[in-house]
Amino acid sequence: MAQQARAIRTRRMILESAAAVFAERGYERTTIGEILVRAGVTKGALYFHFASKEDLALGVLDAQMLDEPLGPQPIKVQELVDQGFLLAHRLQRDPLVRASVALALDSGATGVDRAAPFRAWIDQVSEVLTVAKVRGELLVHVDVTDTAELFAGAFAGIQTMSQILCERNDLTHRVLVLLRHVLPTICTPALLTRLEMSESRARQLAAEYDANRLRREEGNLAETPGT
Numbered sequence: 001m002a003q004q005a006r007a008i009r010t011r012r013m014i015l016e017s018a019a020a021v022f023a024e025r026g027y028e029r030t031t032i033g034e035i036l037v038r039a040g041v042t043k044g045a046l047y048f049h050f051a052s053k054e055d056l057a058l059g060v061l062d063a064q065m066l067d068e069p070l071g072p073q074p075i076k077v078q079e080l081v082d083q084g085f086l087l088a089h090r091l092q093r094d095p096l097v098r099a100s101v102a103l104a105l106d107s108g109a110t111g112v113d114r115a116a117p118f119r120a121w122i123d124q125v126s127e128v129l130t131v132a133k134v135r136g137e138l139l140v141h142v143d144v145t146d147t148a149e150l151f152a153g154a155f156a157g158i159q160t161m162s163q164i165l166c167e168r169n170d171l172t173h174r175v176l177v178l179l180r181h182v183l184p185t186i187c188t189p190a191l192l193t194r195l196e197m198s199e200s201r202a203r204q205l206a207a208e209y210d211a212n213r214l215r216r217e218e219g220n221l222a223e224t225p226g227t
Helices: 002-025 032-039 043-049 053-062 076-093 095-104 116-134 144-166 171-185 199-223
Strands: none
Touching: 002 032, 002 043, 002 053, 002 095, 032 043, 032 053, 053 095, 053 116, 076 095, 076 116, 076 144, 076 171, 076 199, 095 116, 116 144, 144 171, 171 199
């Protein structure tokens, strides 16, 4: 277990270093050597976790996806609301997630499947909406795929605008505005009154996520000798 904890920490450190260099120099200009210097690891340690610079980039892109699943909710659409709030929080607080989004939007990152995180996000939203429709939470005319693509695209747009205007300081509010405009067009009226869409809900989710992440990190440290 101690060896596994060290491996997790090393992999995270390499990814964070790669993300920082990608953000500073762009994907194409970044070299493996620069990442090694930033991470302070040997070439063997890096290649143990990642086979190439492209593989590293894919690891950074994967950071957008939630590293700990949210608990199921009685109302399925509430899970979509919670996912949006939590991604906003991670974009505000986690440099790796911010770098992941920046890399996905880097048109100079040729040879990297920048569409992967978009497809993953669309698939995740589609899964929620599919269950929600079966449960009767959505209006009958709603097309799940079209709605998932709209939501993913709109979220990408508002987070980019928020980043440019104010370093994402208002992103939670912007996500809330997006939800309040989109959900009434797809959800049944009775369902809307039961959804928890507020900044206090967002703060609660963020606090729970941060607490769970801290417990995981402390557990990894406890399993590693000499820490």
